Structure formats: C-alpha cells, structure tokens
Amino acid sequence: MERFELDPQLQDEIRARVMGDGFMKIVQTVRRNGKLFKIVMRPVEIGGVRKFQAEMTDEGQVRVKNFDAAGAAEGLEEIIAQKGAREMHLMTAKGDLHVRVTKKGHVLVSRSAEMNREVTVQPHDRVKKQPLTSFDSAALLKAIGIADGEGKVRASMRGKYDQVNEFLRIVGETVAEEPGKAFTVVDCGCGKAYLTLSLWFFLSQAMGFKDVRVVGIDRRSDVVSAARSMAERLDVADRVTFVECDLAALDGRDAMPEGLDHVDLVVSLHACDTATDEALAKGVEWKARYVLSAPCCQHELQKVIGGSTGRAQSDFAGLLRQNILRERLCDLLTDAFRAMIMRILGFRTQVVEFVSPDATARNIMLKCEYGVKSGQSGVVSEYLNLRDAWKVTPWLETRLAKLLDRHLSRYS
Numbered sequence: 001m002e003r004f005e006l007d008p009q010l011q012d013e014i015r016a017r018v019m020g021d022g023f024m025k026i027v028q029t030v031r032r033n034g035k036l037f038k039i040v041m042r043p044v045e046i047g048g049v050r051k052f053q054a055e056m057t058d059e060g061q062v063r064v065k066n067f068d069a070a071g072a073a074e075g076l077e078e079i080i081a082q083k084g085a086r087e088m089h090l091m092t093a094k095g096d097l098h099v100r101v102t103k104k105g106h107v108l109v110s111r112s113a114e115m116n117r118e119v120t121v122q123p124h125d126r127v128k129k130q131p132l133t134s135f136d137s138a139a140l141l142k143a144i145g146i147a148d149g150e151g152k153v154r155a156s157m158r159g160k161y162d163q164v165n166e167f168l169r170i171v172g173e174t175v176a177e178e179p180g181k182a183f184t185v186v187d188c189g190c191g192k193a194y195l196t197l198s199l200w201f202f203l204s205q206a207m208g209f210k211d212v213r214v215v216g217i218d219r220r221s222d223v224v225s226a227a228r229s230m231a232e233r234l235d236v237a238d239r240v241t242f243v244e245c246d247l248a249a250l251d252g253r254d255a256m257p258e259g260l261d262h263v264d265l266v267v268s269l270h271a272c273d274t275a276t277d278e279a280l281a282k283g284v285e286w287k288a289r290y291v292l293s294a295p296c297c298q299h300e301l302q303k304v305i306g307g308s309t310g311r312a313q314s315d316f317a318g319l320l321r322q323n324i325l326r327e328r329l330c331d332l333l334t335d336a337f338r339a340m341i342m343r344i345l346g347f348r349t350q351v352v353e354f355v356s357p358d359a360t361a362r363n364i365m366l367k368c369e370y371g372v373k374s375g376q377s378g379v380v381s382e383y384l385n386l387r388d389a390w391k392v393t394p395w396l397e398t399r400l401a402k403l404l405d406r407h408l409s410r411y412s
C-alpha cells in the first residue's frame with residue numbers, strides 16, 4: 001500500500017456508509033500548497049427523485065453537480081483515491097467516521113459511538129418556515145453570492161435574502177398546481193438572478209415539481225453572462241436559461257422565450273420603471289395563470305401630474321407641491337391603475353406588502369391570478385373614473401390597448 005492510501009478495509013467501510021441507508025454527508029478537505037479544495041456530498045431529493053449533490057469548492061469557487069447513485073459511486077472513488085494530506089468527515093444516521101491523513105502520509109481514523117440520528121434528506125412537501133431554509137440551499141446561496149464561503153448570509157445581502165424569501169413564500173402560497181406537472185416561470189428584469197435561480201430550487205426541491213423551467217430576461221449583457229455562469233456552476237444551466245434583450249422587444253405570444261410553449265408564472269422583482277408594466281403585459285399576452293410583480297421606481301405619471309413640468313391639478317395643489325408626496329402619490333396611482341387593468345383583463349388581483357417597509361420602501365406586490373370574468377362593469381367604471389379624475393392615460397393602458405379597448409369603449 002502506498003503512502004497516503006487508505007487501506008482496503010477502510011475504503012470498503014466508506015463505500016458502505018455512503019451508498020447504504022442512513023447516509024447524511026461526506027466532507028473531504030484537501031490543502032495543497034496553501035490552497036483549499038473541499039468536496040461535500042449529501043443526499044437530496046430533486047423533483048421527488050433521490051439524488052446525490054456534490055458541492056466542490058476550489059480556491060473559493062463553488063460548483064455543484066447532482067448525480068444518480070452510479071455517478072455518486074464514481075465520484076466517491078475519486079474522493080477515496082485522493083492523494084496527499086486531507087481530512088474526511090462522514091456522517092450517517094448511525095454515527096460519524098473521521099479520517100485524517102497527515103502530511104507524512106499517516107492515516108488516523110476515529111469513529112463516534114453508535115447513534116440513532118434522524119436522516120435529514122429534505123422532504124419535498126410545502127414549506128413550513130423560511131422558504132430558503134426549507135430545502136438544502138447552502139450551495140445556491142453561496143453561488144449567487146448571498147452567503148459567504150462559510151454559508152453565512154452576508155450582512156450586505158440580508159435585504160435581498162429577505163426579499164427573495166418573502167417572494168418565494170408568496171409563490172408557495174399562490175401556486176396551486178400539483179407538483180407532478182411541468183411548471184414554467186419567466187423572470188422579467190432578472191438582474192443578477194437571485195430570484196431566478198432561487199425559484200428553480202424552491203419549486204423543484206421544496207415544492208417537489210418534477211419538471212421546472214425558469215427563464216430570466218434582462219437587457220444588460222453583464223448580468224446575463226454572470227447569471228449564466230452561476231446556472232452552470234449550480235448544474236442547472238439546461239433548466240434555468242437567460243435571454244439578453246429588452247422586454248419591450250419581445251412582442252406577444254410568438255415571442256415567448258425560445259423553448260417555451262407555455263408560461264405558468266411571470267415574476268418581476270423591482271424591474272425598473274415601465275419594465276414592471278411590460279412584465280404584467282407579458283403575463284396577459286402569454287396567458288400565464290399567475291403574475292407576481294413587485295414594482296420599482298415609476299416615472300411616467302410624475303411627468304404629467306403636478307410638478308414644474310407636469311399638468312397642474314389645481315384641487316390638489318397642496319398635495320402636489322411637495323415632491324416627495326407627489327412622487328409617492330404617483331407611485332400609488334400607477335399601482336392602482338395596474339391592479340385595475342389586470343382585474344379588467346380577468347386576473348383576480350391583490351396588492352400586498354411582501355416585505356416590511358423597513359426593509360425597502362419598494363415593498364408592494366401585485367399578486368394576480370387569472371380566472372375571473374373580464375370586463376366587469378363595476379371595475380371598468382372605477383378605472384375610468386380614477387383615470388379621468390387625474391386626466392392621465394396609464395402606460396399599461398396604452399401597452400395593452402388591443403385587449404383593453406373593447407372593455408373601455410363600452411363605457412366611455
């Protein structure tokens with residue numbers, strides 16, 4: 001037997017512990033020339049199927065790959081065959097095995113007393129606590145930069161972590177489809193893909209959907225290429241894809257992102273300005289069952305209501321004189337118009353606070369589910385009354401004119 005090599009009996013014990021019942025986790029850390037290489041393998045359930053997830057950290061870069069049992073057995077042989085000084089910690093329901101190979105090649109082995117631990121393969125039922133703690137999200141959070149190399153949520157990313165968690169919580173409460181079916185999501189204005197990638201893992205690993213496709217769309221090439229690399233590192237690049245384009249350039253059903261023939265859920269999280277309206281319009285045009293959209297800044301009404309360039313609304317001069325009040329009023333009016341337009345077009349629509357206002361002032365979400373009668377007279381007349389009182393034409397009305405006109409024209 002060569003120096004650094006594990007004896008055959010110990011190798012067999014490691015194989016039996018990893019491939020047998022009750023396997024929880026194996027971690028091997030190798031330090032070579034001051035550099036750290038770490039591999040963690042654990043059982044996971046993806047879409048109801050038991051797999052092995054390997055998370056490899058090579059000088060701070062994390063990669064994740066999911067294997068079936070045969071692939072995991074091959075990977076394990078590589079772990080066992082590793083040369084040089086290293087440490088291995090193997091956990092099973094019945095106890096722990098520690099193996100340390102010293103710089104001189106001595107192999108030191110210790111075993112814990114027999115235990116009776118519960119195996120923590122994440123079940124794929126509905127979420128109990130925080131969505132991002134309801135499945136094994138360690139590799140995801142590290143890869144998207146929300147967590148540091150030790151797995152702790154970075155202080156600077158706490159706000160984004162909370163927003164993604166709360167967004168996922170609402171997805172979990174809203175989506176009523178049986179997990180057996182395919183489920184397709186488009187994230188409009190996906191940015192660095194925190195939500196886009198989290199959605200795939202949440203729907204697959206926490207909610208148990210077997211066939212989830214997520215497409216992120218953004219007009220910035222730098223964020224799209226960063227998002228693609230993250231998807232590769234997380235081994236989901238065939239299921240989570242990204243399109244670099246302006247949302248306004250995708251026009252109608254024909255331009256559904258490549259490879260999709262239907263969209264179940266359209267999301268947007270702080271997509272700037274009228275990109276939120278584009279997301280809502282896409283949800284309508286693609287006939288998505290759900291649209292969940294947390295708007296961001298909105299400038300359109302500010303140009304036409306009050307202010308130095310806007311039309312004066314004399315009865316409201318006292319309210320419009322203060323910029324901050326005028327801006328907030330315009331945001332509220334914009335979201336009220338958006339909610340009413342979605343309602344007119346057949347979406348049951350609620351406006352909710354999805355995170356605390358302390359976390360972000362942009363804490364409103366439009367929660368829309370298709371399935372109510374479109375063009376109901378009460379909703380249409382409420383919309384027209386508000387619109388005409390403020391003498392504005394909301395951008396979303398213009399954008400969806402083809403679908404809205406037949407409802408509005410009956411009352412104007």
Ligand SMILES: C[S@@+](CC[C@H](N)C(=O)[O-])C[C@H]1O[C@@H](n2cnc3c(N)ncnc32)[C@H](O)[C@@H]1O
Pocket residue numbers: 188189190191192193194195217218219220223245246247248268269270271272275278296
């Ligand atoms: C404030 S960031 C939010 C990103 C991400 N949703 C998040 O919450 O982390 C807004 C993103 O929307 C993108 N965006 C804005 N308008 C867009 C448009 N018309 N088409 C495509 N992407 C757009 C921007 O490039 C930016 O990445």
